Amino acid sequence: MKILVVGQGGREHALVWKLAQSPLVEKIYCTPGNPGISQLAESMPMPDRFTDLADWAAAQDIGLTVVGPEVPLAEGIVDVFSERGLKAFGPDKRAARLEASKDFAKRLMLENDIPTAEHQTFTDAEEAMAYVEDQNAPVFVKANGLAAGKGVIPGRTFKEAVQAVTTILIDKAFGDAGDSVVIEEELIGEEASFTVLTDGTYCLPFVSSQDHKMSQDGDTGKNTGGMGAYSPAPVITPELHDDVMQRIVYPTVNGMADIGRPFKGVLYVGLMITDDGPKVIEFNCRFGDPEAQVLFPRLKSDLVPLLIACIDGTLEQHADVQWHDEAAACVVMASGGYPDPYQTGIVITGLEDADAIEGVTVFHAGTKQDGETVVTDGGRVLGVTAVTGKLHDAIQLAYKGVSAIHFDNAHARNDIGHRALGRK
Ligand code: AMP
Ligand code: GLY
Numbered sequence: 001m002k003i004l005v006v007g008q009g010g011r012e013h014a015l016v017w018k019l020a021q022s023p024l025v026e027k028i029y030c031t032p033g034n035p036g037i038s039q040l041a042e043s044m045p046m047p048d049r050f051t052d053l054a055d056w057a058a059a060q061d062i063g064l065t066v067v068g069p070e071v072p073l074a075e076g077i078v079d080v081f082s083e084r085g086l087k088a089f090g091p092d093k094r095a096a097r098l099e100a101s102k103d104f105a106k107r108l109m110l111e112n113d114i115p116t117a118e119h120q121t122f123t124d125a126e127e128a129m130a131y132v133e134d135q136n137a138p139v140f141v142k143a144n145g146l147a148a149g150k151g152v153i154p155g156r157t158f159k160e161a162v163q164a165v166t167t168i169l170i171d172k173a174f175g176d177a178g179d180s181v182v183i184e185e186e187l188i189g190e191e192a193s194f195t196v197l198t199d200g201t202y203c204l205p206f207v208s209s210q211d212h213k214m215s216q217d218g219d220t221g222k223n224t225g226g227m228g229a230y231s232p233a234p235v236i237t238p239e240l241h242d243d244v245m246q247r248i249v250y251p252t253v254n255g256m257a258d259i260g261r262p263f264k265g266v267l268y269v270g271l272m273i274t275d276d277g278p279k280v281i282e283f284n285c286r287f288g289d290p291e292a293q294v295l296f297p298r299l300k301s302d303l304v305p306l307l308i309a310c311i312d313g314t315l316e317q318h319a320d321v322q323w324h325d326e327a328a329a330c331v332v333m334a335s336g337g338y339p340d341p342y343q344t345g346i347v348i349t350g351l352e353d354a355d356a357i358e359g360v361t362v363f364h365a366g367t368k369q370d371g372e373t374v375v376t377d378g379g380r381v382l383g384v385t386a387v388t389g390k391l392h393d394a395i396q397l398a399y400k401g402v403s404a405i406h407f408d409n410a411h412a413r414n415d416i417g418h419r420a421l422g423r424k
Contacts, residue, residue: 001304004057005030005041006077007068010332010365010383011289015066015303016041017361018296022304029062035374036364050080057086064089066307070286073265074100074146089307090265091285095256098263099285102144102182109280112255114248116280117184117272125169128181132161138186143168145177149225150339154186187272187279190419192233193291194244194269197306198253199315200262204306205245207298207323208236209291210420215339217415224339225380228416230329230391231294235273235419244271244278252283264310293363293383294328327391329398330383331416335366336409338379343409344368346376350405359388360401376407391420 001024005016013036016028020040031053033043047053050072057065065081067073067090076093090096097104103121108114121144122128132139132155141164143151151174155161161183168178191213195206210233215221236244248269256263268284268291287295296303300322309315335342344366351374354362363385366378382405386397395417402412 001063002026002060003028003304004062004065005037005068006046006053006065006072008032008034008037009068009289010363010380011287011292012068013037013363013365014293014296014383014385015068015287017363018299018303019066022302024302024304029060034364035367035369036362038369050075050077053077054080054084054086057081058084063087064304064308066090068286070096070099070146070284073285087308087311089311091263094261095263095265096285097261098252098256098267098283100146102142102282103180105283106182108252108255108259112251114251114255114280115277117187119182119184121180121182122169123180125165128165128169128183129162131183132158132165135183135185137161140184140186141165141168142182142184143174143178144180144182145174147174147177150174150223151177152223154223187274187281189272189274190235191281192235192271192273193229193288194236194249194271195288195291195295196249196267196269197310197315198263198265198267199310199313200253200257200264201313202316203245203249203253203267204315204318204321205241205249206295207231208233208241209288209294210235211288211291212413212416215334215411215413217413222339224334226288226290226332227334227413228329228331229288229290229294230327230395230417230420231291231298232327232391233420240273240278244269248278248280290330290332290383293330293385297328297361297385297387298324298326300324324387326387326389327394328385328387329391329394329417330363330385331398331402331412332365332380333382333384333402333405333407334380334411335376335378336411338411342379344375344377345370346407346409348374348376348381348405348407354384354401354404357397357401357404359386359397361385362401362405381407381410391417395421
């Protein structure tokens with residue numbers, strides 16, 4: 001079978017890496033791809049219109065298209081492919097709303113008694129300010145729409161919260177994504193990422209994982225797309241796992257079906273494990289990044305039949321999915337300055353040395369081929385992933401990989417996995 005992957009980040013490199021191991025796969029194409037992906041797949045530019053890509057996929061006899069990022073999903077890429085009778089993995093436009101509108105997700109949770117933070121949604125800045133004044137800081141102020149992971153601003157003080165409302169509703173820092181704001185109470189606890197595949201009815205949980213969103217050690221600095229991840233996440237005990245499936249995952253998937261928006265694809269639940277139990281921070285309609293970079297290396301079963309079963313509605317037949325017992329850790333190497341503006345085009349060395357370390361795989365994110373060399377081309381540049389033994393060993397091995405790689409101003413956190421290690 002020929003497969004097309006849409007996207008260009010570390011998540012898509014990890015997807016392509018896993019798909020390439022399937023005996024069912026004859027060839028993989030990726031659009032737009034990156035230099036790491038190009039070692040395993042044929043990268044090609046992303047056409048302007050989904051219809052052009054679907055025409056190309058039909059002509060090439062692509063058997064499965066896997067969409068990595070949220071933006072094309074929210075814009076309806078799966079709808080366009082399905083209309084042509086092509087199999088595309090991921091929710092359609094109506095279902096992707098679960099990530100594309102935080103207000104929509106909040107309503108769904110309220111209607112289905114799914115535990116989450118108290119909130120209010122506003123389009124009017126004055127009303128939002130009045131609400132902030134009414135609430136005690138800290139609160140979280142969120143652009144309603146998609147903002148590349150940057151639309152959540154913590155309001156630790158009243159002043160910060162007012163500034164956040166101004167940034168989103170008045171200054172329009174996130175454009176249309178900030179036409180409305182969701183203001184939430186702060187949830188206290190430890191975060192975890194809960195990933196399930198679903199065919200709209202049956203839900204197949206992945207092993208647990210956790211990422212580190214803040215840019216600096218000790219979870220300080222600024223919010224980023226994710227500076228590293230590990231799996232398993234010990235905070236998710238077997239009891240908690242069952243609780244999340246029963247009180248969050250199934251009510252979400254059933255709730256979407258009830259309102260005529262059946263959700264097929266990946267449901268990523270960002271959780272806060274509070275003293276009152278697990279609560280939803282956010283839903284994503286795609287694999288987490290960097291979480292995907294620790295999940296796929298732990299997946300022993302073939303990924304291709306699982307993704308097809310989500311599309312065909314036969315996922316229950318795959319309930320016996322197999323996982324490797326080894327732990328996985330991913331350390332992101334970012335451009336100095338990220339998530340603020342940073343320089344690109346910096347030469348990266350040591351990639352092959354890191355890859356040569358047994359148990360280490362380097363996933364590319366923001367990289368670009370420049371003649372014979374690979375240069376930096378984004379905020380998150382590489383995800384250095386290690387799979388071995390226990391978590392402690394995997395983390396150490398990932399850092400060994402990091403130390404083999406060099407580019408000027410590279411920034412990596414030094415404490416990936418600190419919460420999990422602190423538990424022992
Ligand atoms: P999100 O993009 O919604 O995942 O938010 C980014 C990060 O902000 C989350 O990973 C949390 O660390 C934090 N966050 C968002 N909402 C809340 C909340 N209600 N309480 C505590 N932390 C939150
Ligand atoms: N790492 C969090 C996300 O993918 O949204």
